[in-house]
Amino acid sequence: MNNKKYYKELAEDCMLSFTDAEIDEIVAKEENLKKEFENVLKIDTTNVKPLFYPYDDIHTYLRDDEEITVIDQKVILNNAPTATGDFVTIKKVVK
Amino acid sequence: MNYKKLSIIELHEKLVNKEITVSQLTQAVLTEAKKLQSSNAINKLVEDKALLLAKELDNNIDQNTLLYGIPYFAKDNFATKDIETTSSSNILKGYVPPFNATSITKLADNKAVLVGKAALDELGMGGVGLYSCNGVITNPADEKRLVGGSSSGSAYLVAKGIVPFATGSDTGDSIRKPASFNNIVGFKPSYGAISRYGLLPYSPSLDTVGFFTRNVTDMAIVCDATFGYDNKDATSHHNDSKDIYQNINDLDKNTKFGYIKKVIDDLTETTRKAYYEFFELLKSKGYVVEEVNFNQDLLNALSAIYKMISYSESVSTNSNLDGIKFGQRAEGADYVEIITNSRTQGFGNEVKQRFIVGALNLNKENQTVYLNKAKQVRRLIVQELKEVFAKTDILIIPPTDKVPPLISEMKIKTAPEKQYLDHILTLANFNGSPSITIPFIKEHKLGIGINLSAKPKNDLLCLQAAKMFEDIIGIKNEIVEY
Numbered sequence: 001m002n003n004k005k006y007y008k009e010l011a012e013d014c015m016l017s018f019t020d021a022e023i024d025e026i027v028a029k030e031e032n033l034k035k036e037f038e039n040v041l042k043i044d045t046t047n048v049k050p051l052f053y054p055y056d057d058i059h060t061y062l063r064d065d066e067e068i069t070v071i072d073q074k075v076i077l078n079n080a081p082t083a084t085g086d087f088v089t090i091k092k093v094v095k
Numbered sequence: 096m097n098y099k100k101l102s103i104i105e106l107h108e109k110l111v112n113k114e115i116t117v118s119q120l121t122q123a124v125l126t127e128a129k130k131l132q133s134s135n136a137i138n139k140l141v142e143d144k145a146l147l148l149a150k151e152l153d154n155n156i157d158q159n160t161l162l163y164g165i166p167y168f169a170k171d172n173f174a175t176k177d178i179e180t181t182s183s184s185n186i187l188k189g190y191v192p193p194f195n196a197t198s199i200t201k202l203a204d205n206k207a208v209l210v211g212k213a214a215l216d217e218l219g220m221g222g223v224g225l226y227s228c229n230g231v232i233t234n235p236a237d238e239k240r241l242v243g244g245s246s247s248g249s250a251y252l253v254a255k256g257i258v259p260f261a262t263g264s265d266t267g268d269s270i271r272k273p274a275s276f277n278n279i280v281g282f283k284p285s286y287g288a289i290s291r292y293g294l295l296p297y298s299p300s301l302d303t304v305g306f307f308t309r310n311v312t313d314m315a316i317v318c319d320a321t322f323g324y325d326n327k328d329a330t331s332h333h334n335d336s337k338d339i340y341q342n343i344n345d346l347d348k349n350t351k352f353g354y355i356k357k358v359i360d361d362l363t364e365t366t367r368k369a370y371y372e373f374f375e376l377l378k379s380k381g382y383v384v385e386e387v388n389f390n391q392d393l394l395n396a397l398s399a400i401y402k403m404i405s406y407s408e409s410v411s412t413n414s415n416l417d418g419i420k421f422g423q424r425a426e427g428a429d430y431v432e433i434i435t436n437s438r439t440q441g442f443g444n445e446v447k448q449r450f451i452v453g454a455l456n457l458n459k460e461n462q463t464v465y466l467n468k469a470k471q472v473r474r475l476i477v478q479e480l481k482e483v484f485a486k487t488d489i490l491i492i493p494p495t496d497k498v499p500p501l502i503s504e505m506k507i508k509t510a511p512e513k514q515y516l517d518h519i520l521t522l523a524n525f526n527g528s529p530s531i532t533i534p535f536i537k538e539h540k541l542g543i544g545i546n547l548s549a550k551p552k553n554d555l556l557c558l559q560a561a562k563m564f565e566d567i568i569g570i571k572n573e574i575v576e577y
Contacts, residue, residue: 010454014410015417015435016447026451033452037465039396040403043472050470051477053300053330054286054527054551068327075193081424088420090430
């Protein structure tokens with residue numbers, strides 16, 4: 001959390017690209033963000049389990065393996081920016 | 096036809112008494128909605144579908160279904176079958192879902208008429224109304240001020256009286272803060288009370304489906320229609336709050352109300368005075384109103400925990416927006432470049448900046464230091480709220496302490512020691528409480544709401560208490576006419 005290269009790598013992780021000016025803007029906000037995060041880091045959480053959902057009794061069962069929703073192939077292909085035959089297509093990379 | 100001030104019940108009576116037809120009402124709504132196209136509050140009108148449905152409903156009058164023929168807007172992050180759903184993001188332009196969100200299906204089953212899709216801060220990210228890809232949405236009562244968000248268009252359209260209700264989603268305060276900014280009712284039910292299936296996710300551990308109305312009774316009606324377990328949403332639950340409309344006036348006289356003294360004391364002088372006077376009024380009616388304790392360090396950490404958790408979840412849940420399968424695709428030499436360019440061109444700045452902070456928290460080296468820590472503190476918050484609700488039935492908190500800010504002044508910071516007030520509504524997202532904002536104070540055309548939360552899964556109690564408050568406060572069914 002300390003330099004432009006680091007933020008460019010984070011951008012790559014989420015498949016985004018930023019201009020140098022945009023990265024500078026993000027780096028400029030870093031100090032405020034760190035200061036804000038300190039409000040969390042200073043809280044004593046010894047022996048406290050993380051909570052992933054509001055309730056501990058959230059469902060964790062496995063559903064029966066049955067079809068609930070089926071989307072028509074034609075609808076899927078219609079939503080794709082490009083499609084050929086039965087397939088969604090992207091750039092041909094193997095010639 | 097001047098229908099705009101009418102509640103759901105009043106419209107229902109006119110429909111079943113044949114004073115108006117569903118077609119006439121739908122046409123009137125569409126006409127009024129078209130006048131607001133420049134507001135950017137509407138992403139899409141579904142005129143043909145709405146009028147066709149209205150005609151069918153006119154041929155099959157249903158006296159027993161309160162939402163029969165009632166027009167509404169859906170926030171544009173609800174999947175609507177065969178209707179473009181963009182979540183106000185350029186990357187989703189052209190996406191037409193092949194299915195309805197469960198809540199949309201339930202509203203259709205109750206014969207409500209979807210008239211269009213309301214704009215939002217892109218993908219639900221932003222509490223201001225400035226981040227829709229289609230342009231800025233401002234407060235309907237004063238265009239120099241914030242409308243709030245992320246459910247900006249829904250709030251705008253209900254406040255203007257275009258429809259009596261609209262769907263919203265609430266991850267941090269996206270229903271309850273705009274409700275306060277617009278003098279309307281905004282309800283975030285318990286987490287999982289309404290299925291999230293078909294709600295485009297922002298942060299699944301916090302996202303909640305809810306509504307805007309102009310009175311609490313109407314809210315009870317839309318909740319009755321949409322609550323319920325859904326096996327398509329693994330986080331939905333069976334909620335015991337049933338027949339809310341029938342029981343809305345039956346609040347237990349022994350209901351206890353609590354408030355956090357420092358929170359009320361930190362409000363502006365006018366708002367603080369109004370709260371303390373209101374507490375005295377409640378006491379004079381025989382209700383118990385007591386101070387409850389809350390660890391201030393946890394309140395001060397709310398904004399950071401929200402960012403750590405929701406931004407991390409958002410970068411993960413939105414990774415499917417890649418320009419490959421649906422939505423807008425940019426050019427590129429290979430699939431990596433295509434995805435990167437599609438996302439870079441398709442998302443607005445606010446979203447991209449949140450994704451970076453999310454990626455920061457998800458980075459291997461930070462997962463324990465930040466994200467896991469935030470989830471541990473989330474448990475402490477939930478425990479603290481459990482203790483609050485062991486002592487009191489309803490927690491009263493201020494959704495905002497001033498009228499909506501001027502857009503030109505939105506970057507003016509509150510005093511550091513009071514900044515936690517801006518994030519206090521997130522409490523109910525962290526623990527899943529039902530939480531409702533209703534109108535409280537009016538300053539000319541603008542207003543300030545009051546918020547009530549109950550123990551998770553006690554939605555009926557929350558709404559009953561809100562109805563009692565509404566009866567005392569006396570502000571409901573107001574619209575912004577000009």
